[in-house]
Amino acid sequence: MDKEVRYQKLREIIKIYLPEDVSIDQVTQDSHFIDELNINSANLVDIVLDVEDAFDIILENEDMDKLLTVKDALQIIDAKIKNK
Amino acid sequence: MGRRVVITGLGVCAPNGVGLHNFTKALQTGVSGVRFQPQLETLKFGCQIAAEPLVKDNLRSHYFTPLQLRGLNASGIVYGVIAGVDAWQDAGLEFASKETPDWDSGILFGTGILGIDKLRESIHLVDDKQVRRLGSTTVLQTMASGISAYLGGILGCGNQVTTNSSACTTGTEGVLMAYERIASGKAERILTGSCSDSGPYVWGGFDAMRILPRNYNQDPTKASRPMSATAAGFVPGSGAGALVLESLESAKARNAPVYAEVLGGAVNSGGQRGEGSMTAPNSEAVQRCIRQAVANAGIKNIAIDSINGHLTATAKDPLEIENWSKALELQGEDFPYVNSFKGLVGHCLAASGSIECVGTVLQLKKGQVFGNVNCEDIHPQILNYVAASKIPQQTIPHAPKIIAKASFGFGDVNACVIFKDCND
Numbered sequence: 240m241d242k243e244v245r246y247q248k249l250r251e252i253i254k255i256y257l258p259e260d261v262s263i264d265q266v267t268q269d270s271h272f273i274d275e276l277n278i279n280s281a282n283l284v285d286i287v288l289d290v291e292d293a294f295d296i297i298l299e300n301e302d303m304d305k306l307l308t309v310k311d312a313l314q315i316i317d318a319k320i321k322n323k
Numbered sequence: 324m325g326r327r328v329v330i331t332g333l334g335v336c337a338p339n340g341v342g343l344h345n346f347t348k349a350l351q352t353g354v355s356g357v358r359f360q361p362q363l364e365t366l367k368f369g370c371q372i373a374a375e376p377l378v379k380d381n382l383r384s385h386y387f388t389p390l391q392l393r394g395l396n397a398s399g400i401v402y403g404v405i406a407g408v409d410a411w412q413d414a415g416l417e418f419a420s421k422e423t424p425d426w427d428s429g430i431l432f433g434t435g436i437l438g439i440d441k442l443r444e445s446i447h448l449v450d451d452k453q454v455r456r457l458g459s460t461t462v463l464q465t466m467a468s469g470i471s472a473y474l475g476g477i478l479g480c481g482n483q484v485t486t487n488s489s490a491c492t493t494g495t496e497g498v499l500m501a502y503e504r505i506a507s508g509k510a511e512r513i514l515t516g517s518c519s520d521s522g523p524y525v526w527g528g529f530d531a532m533r534i535l536p537r538n539y540n541q542d543p544t545k546a547s548r549p550m551s552a553t554a555a556g557f558v559p560g561s562g563a564g565a566l567v568l569e570s571l572e573s574a575k576a577r578n579a580p581v582y583a584e585v586l587g588g589a590v591n592s593g594g595q596r597g598e599g600s601m602t603a604p605n606s607e608a609v610q611r612c613i614r615q616a617v618a619n620a621g622i623k624n625i626a627i628d629s630i631n632g633h634l635t636a637t638a639k640d641p642l643e644i645e646n647w648s649k650a651l652e653l654q655g656e657d658f659p660y661v662n663s664f665k666g667l668v669g670h671c672l673a674a675s676g677s678i679e680c681v682g683t684v685l686q687l688k689k690g691q692v693f694g695n696v697n698c699e700d701i702h703p704q705i706l707n708y709v710a711a712s713k714i715p716q717q718t719i720p721h722a723p724k725i726i727a728k729a730s731f732g733f734g735d736v737n738a739c740v741i742f743k744d745c746n747d
Contacts, residue, residue, distance in 0.1 A: 255390050281459035285393070288458055 245294070245316055249309065252289045256282045268310040286312075294320060325506030329745065330582040331574050332414025332567030334516070335681045336402040338374035338560050338668045341382070343413065347685050350693040351718050355544040355667050357558050366523050370535035372543040374560035374669030375521040376402055391473075397438030397464040400473055402563035402674070403518030407432060407474045410565035411514055415579055419479025427511035427573075429482030431501050432471040432565070433493035434517060435673030438464035439524045470518050482510045490732030491633070492590070493517045494564060494676025498740050501568045502585045511573040516565030519674035526559040532602075534637060535559060547670075548697040549634040549663035550644070550705055550714060557635040560669030564677030566684070581745045583687045586620035586725070588740035589613075599735040604639070606646050609737055613650035613729065616739035622725060624651040627659050627741075629692050629723035631683040633731045634663035635670050636697075641704035643731075648708040658709040660721060666696040676730040680740065683728045687744040690722035722746075 246268070254263045258277045265276075272278045278286070283306070287298050290312065296319035298306075306312055333343055338356025340346035348354070356374040363371040378401060383392060386404050395401070407430075411418075419425040441464040448456050463469050468486040475484040483504065489496050494517035501515035519525065529535055536555040539546030547558040574581055591612045593605025617624055630647060634640050644661070648654045664682045671678050686692055694717035701711055722744070729739040 255393065282390075284459045288456060 242313070242317070246313060248293055249290070249312060249316070252286060252293060253309070256286055266309060268313065270309045271307055290316065296320060296323070326508060327571040328502045328505045328568055328585045329571050329574050330566050330585065330684055331569045331579040332410040332416070333582060333681050333684060334406040334409030334413060334565040335678060336376045336378065336405040336563045337678050338376050338562055338671070341376050341378060341405065342409065346681070347689070349667065350664060350682055350685065351689070351691065353667065353694055353696050353717065355696070356560070357543045357547055357669050359540060359543050363523060368523065368527070368530045369533070369537040370530050370559070371540040372546055372558060373521070373526060374558055374671070376562045378402070378405065394458055394460055395464065396441040396444060397469065397520065398440065398522065398561065399434055399437050399518040399520040399563070400464060400470055402561065403432060403470040403516065404473055404477065406516055406518070406563040406565040407514055408477060410516065410567050411478055414567040414569070415577070416512070416567065418477065419481070424479045424481030426481040428478070428480045429504070429510045429513045430471045430474050430478070430480050430484045431487060431497050431513055431515045432474055432517060433487040433497045433673060434467055434470055435488060435490060435493065435519055436525065437467055437469050437520065439520050440522060441465050443524060474514065478514065480514070482513070488673070489736045490734055491670070491672055491675050492730045492732035492736045492738045493673040494678065495680060495728060495730035495738040495740055496590050497677065498566060498568065498585065498680055499588045499590055499738060502588070505568055505570050512567060512569045514565060514567055516563060517674050517677040518563035519561045519672040521561035525561070525672070529559055545697055547636050547666050549636040549665050550640050550695065550701055551636070551698040552700045552702045554636040554638065554640060554702070556637055557665065558669035560671035560675070562668070562671050562674045562678055564674060564679070564681040566677070566680060583684045584743045584745050586622065586741040586743050587616065588738065589615035589619055590736070590738045591615070592737065593735040595735045601735070602733055604731050604737070605735055606642065608735065609646040609731065610650040612737040612739050613647065613727070616727065616741055617651070620741035622741065624653060626725050627651065627727050629686065629726045630659050630661040631679055631726060631728045632661055632663050633729055635665055641702050644705045644708050654708050656710045656712065658713050660692045660713050660715060660723070661709060662693060662695050662715065664693070666698070676738065679730070680728055683726050684742055686723055686726060687742060690720065692719050692721050692723060694718040
């Protein structure tokens with residue numbers, strides 16, 4: 240699975256958690272989940288679970304602390320897949 | 324004497340009809356919501372029938388966002404939100420704007436146990452050492468006040484938002500609590516109601532108590548037999564009912580059509596003393612509750628021309644009728660028309676009071692007393708107090724002016740509310 244495929248897969252996951260006034264087109268790799276996309280922190284917990292299911296990986300607490308932007312999420316996913 | 328309180332909106336998610344229109348028709352024509360439940364057969368229940376609302380997936384997506392629907396596994400919340408949102412819209416009210424809550428509107432929506440399927444899911448995850456996999460909505464779906472919290476967010480209510488719980492009295496008690504808050508001037512509008520989850524984990528305990536009918540698994544629509552000599556126990560049910568109570572001033576100010584007035588009522592408990600216990604009613608308390616309700620409503624006994632009973636289809640039905648008769652000092656042909664909707668919707672437990680209050684108010688609106696079913700063979704002890712002509716076997720065109728509605732629950736708790744027609 241190349242990086243672009245992973246990115247698209249992640250966008251699909253994020254899509255459902257976006258508030259009504261934020262569209263998926265506004266999501267870029269630099270988007271900050273809470274500050275820019277207005278996703279609440281409780282839902283970030285659910286995004287992590289969806290990511291685990293979609294990529295068959297497990298995120299640790301320290302991974303979650305580092306997860307602030309879409310790019311952070313992609314880096315964590317890439318690293319986890321590489322180390323599988 | 325406080326302010327006058329009226330009902331301006333109704334909503335319902337009942338086993339025999341989802342939505343006001345379907346429910347009204349079902350009560351008028353005697354459509355049953357009791358069905359065989361293959362899951363209960365698989366699980367080796369004695370009673371393998373139940374009454375649960377049939378909610379289609381596309382209906383869910385009308386009331387919930389795709390995000391809310393993800394992992395939603397609390398049927399009571401689904402029923403409660405459908406009934407609650409319907410009642411709000413039926414009253415001609417809108418959702419509060421995105422920025423500011425409606426400070427004058429509150430929610431008082433009860434339940435018995437909420438989100439039991441979600442709870443089961445969570446227990447399995449926790450026991451498997453997977454607590455981190457619970458997700459963010461486990462708490463919201465399993466806290467008792469989850470239903471008022473979901474509705475509060477959808478409607479944007481800024482007055483009191485809370486949940487009451489008093490077993491099978493819950494819904495009727497909620498109407499009275501909402502009435503009192505509005506009468507005392509603390510709110511203009513309250514969405515009140517109650518909901519109850521479906522499924523074996525709610526109904527199992529009752530099956531274990533051997534108070535559900537076991538001989539009707541092949542004939543579900545005949546199983547729920549309130550007031551019948553062959554009543555064999557209550558049929559477990561689920562669903563939700565909702566009513567918008569509003570100050571008369573507020574209703575008038577916005578020209579809202581009025582279904583009925585809430586004249587008053589009473590709640591009490593038998594204290595599990597005398598003949599009362601955790602599961603059996605203390606008759607003295609029941610009679611006091613009815614008498615206090617009548618006094619609180621400021622009417623004469625004789626003014627009550629219809630009763631919607633608790634009447635669950637157990638051996639206690641004759642005692643309930645005796646209590647009504649003694650409390651109101653009315654019998655035979657003088658006894659008001661009496662009916663029970665449980666013949667069609669089963670016993671919806673925490674949701675029973677609100678679903679039945681909705682049905683009771685619909686009788687005022689339609690100028691009818693909806694028919695009983697499955698009591699062709701009226702219990703002989705009941706006939707000692709009530710003339711058979713006062714127990715209609717089908718819907719009759721009698722337009723009631725004042726209806727008394729009562730609900731009783733485990734814990735020896737009672738509630739009785741008096742509704743008055745507003746067609747004049």
